Amino acid sequence: MRAKKAQSPHSDAKLRLIACYLESYFPAILVNHAQDRQRITLVDGFCGGGRFTDDGSIISGTPFLFLEAVAKAERIANAGRNKPLTIDAEYHFVDSKRDHVEFLRAELIKAGYLDQLDRSIFLYNADFETVFPDICRRIEGRTKRGVGRSIFLLDQKGYSDVAFETVRKILRFSAAECTLTFAVGWLIDYLTDKPQTLKRVSPIVISEEQLREFLRFKDEQGGRYVI
Template identity: 30%
Template structure:
């Protein structure tokens, strides 16, 4: 986890800091995602090798004290190492020909004491022999280490660079969006999972020079309509407006085509909410993360957002129309079975409109690629939402050989969706 100097400190010979509820949830999600990433990659039986790079940009010391049990638990570096170790065993079950996972780990930490603590823990673990070969510890700020790490990744894998970056910085001022943009510009297949301390920002954001300088430092200033901030506050829909604006800013500044973004907050109200943001070049990566959000919706942490239940326009919707004063924004949404149902119901009317507006058939994978990041739904909910339109003959779905799909659950990525009714939407 990223270090806040007065909160997270590691020193050899002293107990590590406590692991709060926030970090437990982030660790759980990240571990689940890494497992699914590997399992999906090896879905095809003929694949025998995965070259992967995992970069923990705010690694900390690698160990924590569990607040509830008082025992020592793993931080993100060891969770990553153990997840990959377990994956090698899992993907080779009942295999005659051995599969290999060649993963390089880069643990970056700006505090010398914390870096020394992490190195000490690795040396005293079963991963000791990999230190200096596939495990690299960097005592530096992430943005300073990144150029060298990118060069190493490209040198090791010149054609395709599969890399996952974990950027669990503490304060929003530490969000390295300039660095994130360079990741997506220079690598062929990167993904970034970062935390964003939205709660702190939304409480203090205002059109002041200090605030604009802070936002300029993380490459967000040019993406925010500063002259309308007070107007947003006066509408009574502040959370919706600023979330849409900042969501658009993060996505634009990162250069990532796909994004998943949700609040995570403790149900007991004893921890500050934050955003967990996943950025990727491929829709399938976004879809996997979205499904994980829904799977964890009933955990001890709340996953929520203020965006629309169906398709939403990332960014302040009045932004394009100067002087617009009417606002219709959504209330706070906590992910649950009820919000999933409402999401599917909303999409069942909105997806046919999108297909109609394309003025021709659309491939299902293109629908996901163009609109998938503009909804809290995963591809599963999008398919379910199509069933009503299929039953009513509003949408026709056909496979590559012309076969007709009557069940939306059987839709494949290359299937064609065609709008079949002539009436106009009102």
């Protein structure tokens, strides 16, 4: 299988931000030198194929950023420790496109993760909202008595693939964090006063009154910025 074609500069910027976030996250939570285990669940709701090309170079997508960040964090945390620390990580990679999931599986096997597949690394060919309840149950089983953390990356392509109620459910977990990409430009471009628009924006909790207000702003100078 070949690596996927290059992503946009916008996607490259998101990858750099996520990598920087993870580099800061683990040192912040692994400060207790008496700690010997940190349980964490990492969820990528729109994972893609895991690798893509950029000017002939192979670039790691978010699934490999997660895997590499955990391995690096464990190495750094154990430097100079008398009591070894294990990061007990479980990964859930979700994508609605079968070819993305198949490509990611092949890349994971190629990178040496075969023994972790279906044990600590789980792949789903489905919409994120469909498998979210199953992932929640896994997290609940791993965070009994408040032990364990979770990170959700929801890099949706538009603005309506993830309901805000889902984000609220995520944040009810102990020590959970959620990064949600929201294409507000697309939302503004497709705003109308038609019933189907109201139905489409209902998962992101935009009422009919708010929709009318956005439509008033839409064509005014500076209106897009206000929205």
